[in-house]
Amino acid sequence: MIGSKIPRYVSVILALGIAFGAAMLTWFYGLYTWLNSGIASTAPEQHEALVGTSFRWIAGGSLVALVVGLCIIVLIVRRQSDRIHDLRIQAEKLRD
Numbered sequence: 675m676i677g678s679k680i681p682r683y684v685s686v687i688l689a690l691g692i693a694f695g696a697a698m699l700t701w702f703y704g705l706y707t708w709l710n711s712g713i714a715s716t717a718p719e720q721h722e723a724l725v726g727t728s729f730r731w732i733a734g735g736s737l738v739a740l741v742v743g744l745c746i747i748v749l750i751v752r753r754q755s756d757r758i759h760d761l762r763i764q765a766e767k768l769r770d
Contacts, residue, residue, distance in 0.1 A: 687746065698739060705731065 705728050 683750070685751070689748070694739070694742065698735065701735065702732070 677755060709728055
């Protein structure tokens with residue numbers, strides 16, 4: 675009974691992870707090309723401002739990724755803990 679549910683959870687988590695990873699890589703590549711196009715045509719002061727802005731965006735994106743990952747992990751652990759508790763109760767009933 676448990677074995678039939680594990681692959682479904684794993685595949686959903688894997689699909690979400692791949693989709694989120696692809697979105698983040700696309701976003702980082704967009705930032706990379708934007709910065710490269712701006713480096714050649716801007717003054718050094720403007721370049722420093724662009725680099726600072728991009729690092730803030732990357733830091734914000736990384737924090738969002740960490741929060742989303744943490745939420746997913748918490749949900750999985752909570753669900754599995756409930757399932758283990760239910761199985762423990764069932765095992766005690768069968769033992770009696």
